[in-house]
Amino acid sequence: MKLATSFLLAVLASAGAAQASEPPAFKLVRSDEDYGYLRKVADRTGLDPLRYLPLGGDAYLSFGGEARLRVDAVDTPRFGLGGAQTDTFALGRLLLSSDLHLGQAFRVYGELGLHRDYGKKDKPAATDRDGVDAQALFVDVAPAAGWRLRLGRQELQLNATQRFVAVREAPNIRQSFDGLRVTRTQGALKLDAFYLQPVVISTGAFDDTRSRTQRFYGVYASTRLSPRQTLDLYAMELERDTVRFGTITGDERRTSLGARLSGTEGQVDYEVEGVAQGGRFAGRRIRAFAASAGGGYTLEQPWRPRLGLRLDIGSGDRNAADGRLGTFNPMFPKGAYFNETGLFSWGNLAALRTSIGAAPSKAVTVEASYTLHRLATNADAIYLQPLVPFAAARRGQSKDVGDTLQLDASWQVSRNLKLQGQLARQDAGPAVRALGGKATNLAVLFAQFRF
Numbered sequence: 001m002k003l004a005t006s007f008l009l010a011v012l013a014s015a016g017a018a019q020a021s022e023p024p025a026f027k028l029v030r031s032d033e034d035y036g037y038l039r040k041v042a043d044r045t046g047l048d049p050l051r052y053l054p055l056g057g058d059a060y061l062s063f064g065g066e067a068r069l070r071v072d073a074v075d076t077p078r079f080g081l082g083g084a085q086t087d088t089f090a091l092g093r094l095l096l097s098s099d100l101h102l103g104q105a106f107r108v109y110g111e112l113g114l115h116r117d118y119g120k121k122d123k124p125a126a127t128d129r130d131g132v133d134a135q136a137l138f139v140d141v142a143p144a145a146g147w148r149l150r151l152g153r154q155e156l157q158l159n160a161t162q163r164f165v166a167v168r169e170a171p172n173i174r175q176s177f178d179g180l181r182v183t184r185t186q187g188a189l190k191l192d193a194f195y196l197q198p199v200v201i202s203t204g205a206f207d208d209t210r211s212r213t214q215r216f217y218g219v220y221a222s223t224r225l226s227p228r229q230t231l232d233l234y235a236m237e238l239e240r241d242t243v244r245f246g247t248i249t250g251d252e253r254r255t256s257l258g259a260r261l262s263g264t265e266g267q268v269d270y271e272v273e274g275v276a277q278g279g280r281f282a283g284r285r286i287r288a289f290a291a292s293a294g295g296g297y298t299l300e301q302p303w304r305p306r307l308g309l310r311l312d313i314g315s316g317d318r319n320a321a322d323g324r325l326g327t328f329n330p331m332f333p334k335g336a337y338f339n340e341t342g343l344f345s346w347g348n349l350a351a352l353r354t355s356i357g358a359a360p361s362k363a364v365t366v367e368a369s370y371t372l373h374r375l376a377t378n379a380d381a382i383y384l385q386p387l388v389p390f391a392a393a394r395r396g397q398s399k400d401v402g403d404t405l406q407l408d409a410s411w412q413v414s415r416n417l418k419l420q421g422q423l424a425r426q427d428a429g430p431a432v433r434a435l436g437g438k439a440t441n442l443a444v445l446f447a448q449f450r451f
Helices: 002-015 036-040
Strands: 053-056 057-074 085-101 106-118 132-142 147-154 177-186 190-199 214-226 229-245 248-265 267-281 284-298 306-314 350-363 364-374 382-384 388-391 404-412 416-424 440-451
Touching: 085 229, 248 284, 267 416
Parallel strands: none
Antiparallel strands: 053 057, 057 085, 057 440, 085 106, 106 132, 132 147, 147 177, 177 190, 190 214, 214 229, 229 248, 248 267, 267 284, 284 306, 306 350, 350 364, 364 404, 382 388, 404 416, 416 440
């Protein structure tokens, strides 16, 4: 730890050094970054010596990393049910990466992670704590122009919204997979085919392994229909052994067929996505779906105010005795898609969100939103993230599970340092109050330093 601390202090000290040219912004998936452009920069200053260490010819080595602190203050976690108590705690993440390029055809990328929780009264969540372990470790081979084969531990981001396949940025430990991914890029078309197994987190050092009970594979195609419009089409298969829906336990074999269209037209931005799911679960047919439609209008005024509206629907199981399962499975969803409380999943939910945002400066954004949450059907359970039954269906229960008033703010202090915060009040609707639940108030602050 002393070595890691000294290294971070050295990086922080050098972060403010003047640079001949500002490098590109960091990406959400750090392995997507490429600092080969520094080959043509004669005067490498600031952190450039870390980003590009020439090894001769086209070969080079790059180092990077991240230190992030998340602080939560919550008065009634999980609506105050199940023994949850008022708590204030912190989650710390440290990532260090190395990226070896041996010409254009071969690459080895590795990233170590250390994750800790501090002062948490409740039992640590599965994504809170882990010893030193490989967050990513893969080999890239490019046998021909436009082709890439990736084998090993990797993160997966297929589109910007990350609704159903996410890197799980908000929780302390991000989502990794072990397996193979083949990417073909030609002009405006990008095609991904993959066979992966999610990484199972163990709290010791170097003991995380791939899941033996889950397999995730499929194809994802994305293309630009015009400079302002993108279309995505995908087919994915999720296999899970010995899982439970309601009172039934069995193997799940679920196919997801989806499409997503996004774009801008003048001051209007829009995005729609739909997914149909089929397959089998414990001898039952799966018939489920999800849909999202949203957009915004940005005013040509100081601070560029944006008015937004979005509707999200995930199906629920309307009849537990009809031989079908109607509960939508969001697969590997973005944990903070609705808000940081993690109180609602896509399964059996309809959410209508209205928002107003502004950008007081290029580095600062703020947004206030109000979201209505209702069950898609009162014959199915209430689900927490990612798809954990919170309360079984009760005869005659209300569909109203509570609305959320939320305030988000973000400040990109410098290229390296970002601060984010969220205040959320999640009301307890009649369906939750009938269980004895109370409103949840949450304050979250992120401080993230990347290099």
